[in-house]
Amino acid sequence: MTLSRRDFLKLTGLVAASSALASCRPLYELAGHPPLTGWPPLSPADFRALNRLTFGARLAERARVAEIGLLAWVEEQLAPDSINDFACNLRLRNLDTLAMTGQQLFDLSNKLFDDFDLETVPNQLRQGTLIRQVYSQRQLYEVMVEFWNDHFNIATDKGECYYLKTVDDRQVARAHALGSFRDLLWASAHSPAMLVYLDNQANHKSAPNENYARELLELHSLGVHGGYSQADVMELARCLTGWSVKEHFWRGEFTFNTEQHDTGEKVVLGARIPPGGQDEAESVLERLARHPSTAQFVVEKLARRFLADDPPAEIVQKGVHAFDVSSGDIRTVLKVILLDGLPLAREKYKRPVNFVAASLRMLNAESDCGSAVQDYLLRMGQVPFNWPTPDGCPDHVAAWQGNLMPRWQFAFALARNELAKTEVDLTALLAASGVDNPLDVFSTLLLGAPLPANEKDALLTSLRSAGASHDELLPILAGGLLASPAFQWR
Amino acid sequence: MLTDKSWLPRLAFAPPQTAPRGDTLVVIFLRGAADVLNMVVPHGENAYYNLRPSLGIPRPDDTRAKNESRTINLDGFFGLHPEMRLLLEMWQEKQLAIIHACGAPDESRSHFKAMELMERGVDDERGPASGWIGRHLATLDTGNSSPLRAIGLGQMPQRSLSGSVPVSALRSIADFHLGKDLRAVAQMRSALNTIYAEDVAGQETLKILDILQKLDPIAQSQNSQIAQYPDSDFGPALRQTALLIKAEVGLEVAAIDLGGWDTHFAQAGIQVNLLKDLSAGLAAFHAEMHDHLGSLTVVTMSEFGRRAAENGSLGTDHGHGSMMMVMGGHVNGGRIHGQWPGLETEQLVGPGDLAVTTDYRDVLAEIIQNRLNNPAVGEIFPGYFPAPLPRLLFD
Incomplete structure (x- = not known):
C-alpha cells in the first residue's frame, strides 16, 4: 500500500463528493449512501470477496464492509428486504412493463397499441436487469437472481417467451432467489415461459415431447451424472403431458390440460407413480428437490x-x-x-455482464444501461436473457478469455465518454479523492490498491512517450486499468 | 499485479512433430443436434415414411407432392432435402462427401455432455480437458507462429480449439480496431502494450489487431464480388474465413457454429431456414474458394442425431446417429460413405434412434492424417484407435 492512511481516507470521500460536485446528477442519487468517514482500507481478501458478492465493489460497499466486517455485511445482504433500494427503484420508474401480468403484456404486444414494438417488453427486462445489477443496493440478491436466471435459462426469442420471461423473472428467480430451492424448482416448473421455452405446451398424451422433462432432470435438478436414464426422461415426459399455458382467457397463465394428459401409470427413478393428473409431475418435483x-x-x-x-x-x-x-x-x-x-476462493474471470457492470459501478458512471451498453455486451458474448441454449451462460474462464477486443473497446469508450446515455466524471472523482495522483486513485478504485511502483512507472512512461497530455491522461489511465488483465478477474 | 498469472494451469504436451502445413480446415458445428434424417433423406426406406408420416420429405418421384418439396435424389436410395439444392453442384463436381450414420458412442442424449465430449475428442469426462483441434495444433509444428493459426468465428472460442496454443474469437474483422482518432489510438495502444506485456492472450489480440489493420479495408467492408453469402451470423463467419484465407495470414483452422437445430417443436419451418442458411453459406464459400479448394477441407458435424420417429408436436426428440459432410478439392466426393444401419425397428438403438456405424473420430482422423499432415491422432483422440480406413475420404 503506497498511499498513506490519510490519503486513503480522502479517497473514501469519493462517492458522496463526486455526486455533490456533478450538478447535473439528480437528487435521488444522494439517497442511501452510508457516511464515509473513518474506515480503514479493505484487505485484498475482503476486496476480492466483495467483488464476488456484488457486481463490482463500490466505495460505499467497501466502506460498509470496513465498518461492520464482511460477515455482518453478508448477513445484511441476505436480508434484502431490509435494505432501502429507493434510488435504484426510481431508475426503474419508466420501465412500466416490469410489473405487468402475462395477459397485460400480451395485450400490449397484440397490436392493441399501434406503435408498440414487440421488442419493448424484452428490452425493458434487459435494461431493468442491468440497472438493478449496477445500481441496486441489494447486490447479493441481484447476484443470486442472475445465478438462478442462468440456472433456469430462458431465451426471450423463443416464441411467446418474449413477454412471458418478464413474468418468469419476477415469479421464479426474484421471488425465490434466497428462499427454498424446492419453491424455486416448483415455480419454474409451473412457469409458462419455461413450458414454452422447452416445448412442454406441445407435450401431449400418446405423443410426448421430451424436451422439458430432460432438461428438468439434466440441467435444473439432478445434473447429467445424477443417476437418471433415458427411460426416466420418457416417463417424466409422460407425467408432464398436459402441463401447458392458457391461450385465450388469462392468456399466459399456467394450465393443466386434462384432455392432453396421459393417464397411464408411470415409473420415474424407480418409483411407481399412480395416475393422478397434475399431482404426478408435482410428486416428482418434490423428490427431485430433495434428491x-x-x-x-x-x-x-x-x-x-x-x-x-x-x-x-x-x-x-x-x-x-x-x-x-x-x-x-x-x-x-x-x-x-x-x-x-x-x-x-481462487481467481474467477469476469463474465461480460460482470465486467461491464463493474466498470460502470466502480467509476461511478451514470448510465441508462440501454442499447449503447448492450451492443458491447453482445459483442462480448453475454446479453441478459439472450443465451440460446437451456444450459445458461458458461461460468468458466475458457469460454470468455479469447475475446478481449470488445472489452478493450468498451473500457476506453466508457472512460472517454463515448457511450450514448452513459457518463463518467473522472475529474470529479479525482478532485473528490483529494489525492492528486490519478493512477493511484483509479487503481485503488478498480483494483483495490495502488499499483506497485515499477508497473506505475512503466505505464506512465509509455503514455508520455505516446504523447499523452495532462488532460488526455485521465481517460487513458482509467480506460487502461479497465482494459487490464487484472480487471478481467474479480 | 496487472499481469500476475502464476496460478494459471499449465498444459503439457509431447514435443510436436514438424511438418509443412496442410489444408486449411474449417469445422462447422451444427449445435442442437441436427435432424440429419431430413437432410440426407433415406427415401429408399419405407420405414422412414412410416416413422415420419408428417415430417418425412417426399420421395423424389412422389407426384402427390410439389416438385420443389420433394427429396433431391442422389444415388437412388438417399437424397437431399430440397432446401439443400445449392449443394448439388459441389456434389456433382465430387467435392462434397457425405458420411451417414456417424457419431459418438455417448448415449446420454444430452446436448451439453455430447458436445463437450465431441469437442474434446474423448470418450468420457476423464479425458484431457483440451479440445481435439487444440491438441492437433499443439502436436504439429508447422513453423507458423501467426496468432491467427486457429480462430473461433463468433463471440467465444469453441471448446474444440482450447489447448496450449492461444486461440481467439473473432466476431467481425471490421469491428476489430481501437477507433479512428489516431492520436487516441496511439495512446491506447501504448497503454495496452504495457499492461499486456506479459499476458499471452493480450499479446495475441494485439498481434491480430496489427494483422487485421493491414488487410484491405475495401475487401473487408464489401460483400464478396464472387459469392452471395446469406444474411445471417453464419454467412459473415464464412465470408471472413474466406477473407483470412485469401489474405494468407496463417490461418490453419477456423471453427464456426451454426445453432438452432434442437427442433422438438414445429420442425419443418425451422429446419428449412437453417438448411437455407447452411446451404447458401457453403455454396457461397465453395464458389469463392474455387482457386483454393486444393488446400481446403470443410467438415460439418453435430452432437447427435434425432429420433427416427417424429414426436407429437411435429418435431423430433433427441436421438443418436448423425451425419457429417466433408467438402474440399481432394475429397472423394459425390458419394455417401459409411454403412447404413437401416430404420426398421430392430435396426434402431435406444428409444428408436439411428445407430452409429462410423465413429466421428474416424472421419476427423483421416482428415488430420491425410490433409493436415499430422500423424499424432493417438494424442488428438486419446484412448481411441481410429478404424484403418485410409483414403476413404481422399483420393
Missing part, C-alpha cells in the same frame, strides 16, 4: 459461481450437508459457501 444428486449439482454450481471454476471439494461437501439438513434453504447453503468458502 442428493440435486444437492450436489446445485451446491457445486453455486460454489463455482462464488469461489472458483474448480471449487474446493470440502466446501461443496459442507454445502451439500447444509442443503440436506435445511431442506434446500438457499440462505443456509449460501452462508456455508460464502463464510467457509470465501477464504479459499
Whole structure:
C-alpha cells in the first residue's frame, strides 16, 4: 500500500463528493449512501470477496464492509428486504412493463397499441436487469437472481417467451432467489415461459415431447451424472403431458390440460407413480428437490459461481450437508459457501455482464444501461436473457478469455465518454479523492490498491512517450486499468 | 499485479512433430443436434415414411407432392432435402462427401455432455480437458507462429480449439480496431502494450489487431464480388474465413457454429431456414474458394442425431446417429460413405434412434492424417484407435 492512511481516507470521500460536485446528477442519487468517514482500507481478501458478492465493489460497499466486517455485511445482504433500494427503484420508474401480468403484456404486444414494438417488453427486462445489477443496493440478491436466471435459462426469442420471461423473472428467480430451492424448482416448473421455452405446451398424451422433462432432470435438478436414464426422461415426459399455458382467457397463465394428459401409470427413478393428473409431475418435483444428486449439482454450481471454476471439494461437501439438513434453504447453503468458502476462493474471470457492470459501478458512471451498453455486451458474448441454449451462460474462464477486443473497446469508450446515455466524471472523482495522483486513485478504485511502483512507472512512461497530455491522461489511465488483465478477474 | 498469472494451469504436451502445413480446415458445428434424417433423406426406406408420416420429405418421384418439396435424389436410395439444392453442384463436381450414420458412442442424449465430449475428442469426462483441434495444433509444428493459426468465428472460442496454443474469437474483422482518432489510438495502444506485456492472450489480440489493420479495408467492408453469402451470423463467419484465407495470414483452422437445430417443436419451418442458411453459406464459400479448394477441407458435424420417429408436436426428440459432410478439392466426393444401419425397428438403438456405424473420430482422423499432415491422432483422440480406413475420404 503506497498511499498513506490519510490519503486513503480522502479517497473514501469519493462517492458522496463526486455526486455533490456533478450538478447535473439528480437528487435521488444522494439517497442511501452510508457516511464515509473513518474506515480503514479493505484487505485484498475482503476486496476480492466483495467483488464476488456484488457486481463490482463500490466505495460505499467497501466502506460498509470496513465498518461492520464482511460477515455482518453478508448477513445484511441476505436480508434484502431490509435494505432501502429507493434510488435504484426510481431508475426503474419508466420501465412500466416490469410489473405487468402475462395477459397485460400480451395485450400490449397484440397490436392493441399501434406503435408498440414487440421488442419493448424484452428490452425493458434487459435494461431493468442491468440497472438493478449496477445500481441496486441489494447486490447479493441481484447476484443470486442472475445465478438462478442462468440456472433456469430462458431465451426471450423463443416464441411467446418474449413477454412471458418478464413474468418468469419476477415469479421464479426474484421471488425465490434466497428462499427454498424446492419453491424455486416448483415455480419454474409451473412457469409458462419455461413450458414454452422447452416445448412442454406441445407435450401431449400418446405423443410426448421430451424436451422439458430432460432438461428438468439434466440441467435444473439432478445434473447429467445424477443417476437418471433415458427411460426416466420418457416417463417424466409422460407425467408432464398436459402441463401447458392458457391461450385465450388469462392468456399466459399456467394450465393443466386434462384432455392432453396421459393417464397411464408411470415409473420415474424407480418409483411407481399412480395416475393422478397434475399431482404426478408435482410428486416428482418434490423428490427431485430433495434428491442428493440435486444437492450436489446445485451446491457445486453455486460454489463455482462464488469461489472458483474448480471449487474446493470440502466446501461443496459442507454445502451439500447444509442443503440436506435445511431442506434446500438457499440462505443456509449460501452462508456455508460464502463464510467457509470465501477464504479459499481462487481467481474467477469476469463474465461480460460482470465486467461491464463493474466498470460502470466502480467509476461511478451514470448510465441508462440501454442499447449503447448492450451492443458491447453482445459483442462480448453475454446479453441478459439472450443465451440460446437451456444450459445458461458458461461460468468458466475458457469460454470468455479469447475475446478481449470488445472489452478493450468498451473500457476506453466508457472512460472517454463515448457511450450514448452513459457518463463518467473522472475529474470529479479525482478532485473528490483529494489525492492528486490519478493512477493511484483509479487503481485503488478498480483494483483495490495502488499499483506497485515499477508497473506505475512503466505505464506512465509509455503514455508520455505516446504523447499523452495532462488532460488526455485521465481517460487513458482509467480506460487502461479497465482494459487490464487484472480487471478481467474479480 | 496487472499481469500476475502464476496460478494459471499449465498444459503439457509431447514435443510436436514438424511438418509443412496442410489444408486449411474449417469445422462447422451444427449445435442442437441436427435432424440429419431430413437432410440426407433415406427415401429408399419405407420405414422412414412410416416413422415420419408428417415430417418425412417426399420421395423424389412422389407426384402427390410439389416438385420443389420433394427429396433431391442422389444415388437412388438417399437424397437431399430440397432446401439443400445449392449443394448439388459441389456434389456433382465430387467435392462434397457425405458420411451417414456417424457419431459418438455417448448415449446420454444430452446436448451439453455430447458436445463437450465431441469437442474434446474423448470418450468420457476423464479425458484431457483440451479440445481435439487444440491438441492437433499443439502436436504439429508447422513453423507458423501467426496468432491467427486457429480462430473461433463468433463471440467465444469453441471448446474444440482450447489447448496450449492461444486461440481467439473473432466476431467481425471490421469491428476489430481501437477507433479512428489516431492520436487516441496511439495512446491506447501504448497503454495496452504495457499492461499486456506479459499476458499471452493480450499479446495475441494485439498481434491480430496489427494483422487485421493491414488487410484491405475495401475487401473487408464489401460483400464478396464472387459469392452471395446469406444474411445471417453464419454467412459473415464464412465470408471472413474466406477473407483470412485469401489474405494468407496463417490461418490453419477456423471453427464456426451454426445453432438452432434442437427442433422438438414445429420442425419443418425451422429446419428449412437453417438448411437455407447452411446451404447458401457453403455454396457461397465453395464458389469463392474455387482457386483454393486444393488446400481446403470443410467438415460439418453435430452432437447427435434425432429420433427416427417424429414426436407429437411435429418435431423430433433427441436421438443418436448423425451425419457429417466433408467438402474440399481432394475429397472423394459425390458419394455417401459409411454403412447404413437401416430404420426398421430392430435396426434402431435406444428409444428408436439411428445407430452409429462410423465413429466421428474416424472421419476427423483421416482428415488430420491425410490433409493436415499430422500423424499424432493417438494424442488428438486419446484412448481411441481410429478404424484403418485410409483414403476413404481422399483420393
